[in-house]
Amino acid sequence: MSTGIYVHVPFCPTRCGYCDFNAYAGLDGLKPRYVTALLREVELAAPGWDDQDVVSVFLGGGTPTTLDAADLKALLAHLGDRFAVAPGAEVTVEANPDTVDEAKLAALRDAGYGRLSMGAQSFDRTVLSSLERIHDPDSVHRAFAAARAAGYENVNLDLIYGADGEGLDSWERTLLETVALQPEHVSAYALTIEPATPLGRKVASGAVPAPDPDLQADMFATACAVLCDAGYGHYEVSNWAKPGYECRHNLGYWERRPYLGLGAGAHSYRQDRRWWNVRPPEEYLRRVGSGELPVGGQERLEPADAYLEEVFLRLRILEGIPASWVEPGRAEPFLESGLLELDHDALVPTERGMLLLNELVLALAG
Numbered sequence: 001m002s003t004g005i006y007v008h009v010p011f012c013p014t015r016c017g018y019c020d021f022n023a024y025a026g027l028d029g030l031k032p033r034y035v036t037a038l039l040r041e042v043e044l045a046a047p048g049w050d051d052q053d054v055v056s057v058f059l060g061g062g063t064p065t066t067l068d069a070a071d072l073k074a075l076l077a078h079l080g081d082r083f084a085v086a087p088g089a090e091v092t093v094e095a096n097p098d099t100v101d102e103a104k105l106a107a108l109r110d111a112g113y114g115r116l117s118m119g120a121q122s123f124d125r126t127v128l129s130s131l132e133r134i135h136d137p138d139s140v141h142r143a144f145a146a147a148r149a150a151g152y153e154n155v156n157l158d159l160i161y162g163a164d165g166e167g168l169d170s171w172e173r174t175l176l177e178t179v180a181l182q183p184e185h186v187s188a189y190a191l192t193i194e195p196a197t198p199l200g201r202k203v204a205s206g207a208v209p210a211p212d213p214d215l216q217a218d219m220f221a222t223a224c225a226v227l228c229d230a231g232y233g234h235y236e237v238s239n240w241a242k243p244g245y246e247c248r249h250n251l252g253y254w255e256r257r258p259y260l261g262l263g264a265g266a267h268s269y270r271q272d273r274r275w276w277n278v279r280p281p282e283e284y285l286r287r288v289g290s291g292e293l294p295v296g297g298q299e300r301l302e303p304a305d306a307y308l309e310e311v312f313l314r315l316r317i318l319e320g321i322p323a324s325w326v327e328p329g330r331a332e333p334f335l336e337s338g339l340l341e342l343d344h345d346a347l348v349p350t351e352r353g354m355l356l357l358n359e360l361v362l363a364l365a366g
């Protein structure tokens, strides 16, 4: 069975105000023990996965490139020793622009990290500062050039739209600067406000306005137009790629293939069972240090939930669902209102429908 491995690195130079990932600034002192714990967790977890072909590895965070290239190399080598990592597997490392230079990127590429995913977010200084990112647009240009010079031929740029101070013009300029760089892959996410973040508290107190959903819908339409005009295929609601550069690892999540998560807070999935590691890095270190798998919780998907999830994911990757899955009469109002279209025998969301996926899933399959 094709499997993906996700490795979580929870360290960041600073914490961005909108972030609700399992990421921490100021824990750099834990890095050596964390790397040791990851190697140990690989040992603990591998025996249950020896019948799986690993077709993708993804180092995410946090900011994995805050670790030394030598540690990242050792980690990938250890994964290769303990798991059946397929020749030609897609191996991605996430990076923030200010944590990489050409020498580091060349070392990562030599170590086997063949795909680079960079958190660009915006090419507008005001927007980057509103997101409390520490880099500026020049850093993205510099890091992107360094990636090309280091030999990277498969680079993703992550973008976020809808932050305070961003208008449609600014977003369009960000998209145009992005396509001018010609990355192989672009992810563009609407900013969402998580209540337990500093930005969430500012929005709750009225200090910062919440993103305007109508403006974000227009921004999504602009992204679709600019990226499609530039030759990127839209293959998931928030993801576009040049032909053949779709992210295999993320497709594994959306196609409900098994994946193993390693590191603090990482999630795993296999045969309708989902489980996750403890989130706090110190607790993760303690659990792995005492020779246990650091599992913090688990759930089993009931068939009805698994079905809803399958419908949601098939709509999300624009594969759609067979019309025969839907009770007569349920899809017609959405076909008429232009939220769904019929592609051969599959019901597929239109651009407008992609913005209302939850509602579509409940209406079709709930």
Ligand code: SF4
Pocket: 011, 012, 014, 015, 016, 019, 020, 021, 023, 061, 062, 063, 096, 119
């Ligand atoms: S760099 Fe990414 S993971 Fe780190 S704090 Fe910022 S948004 Fe969160």
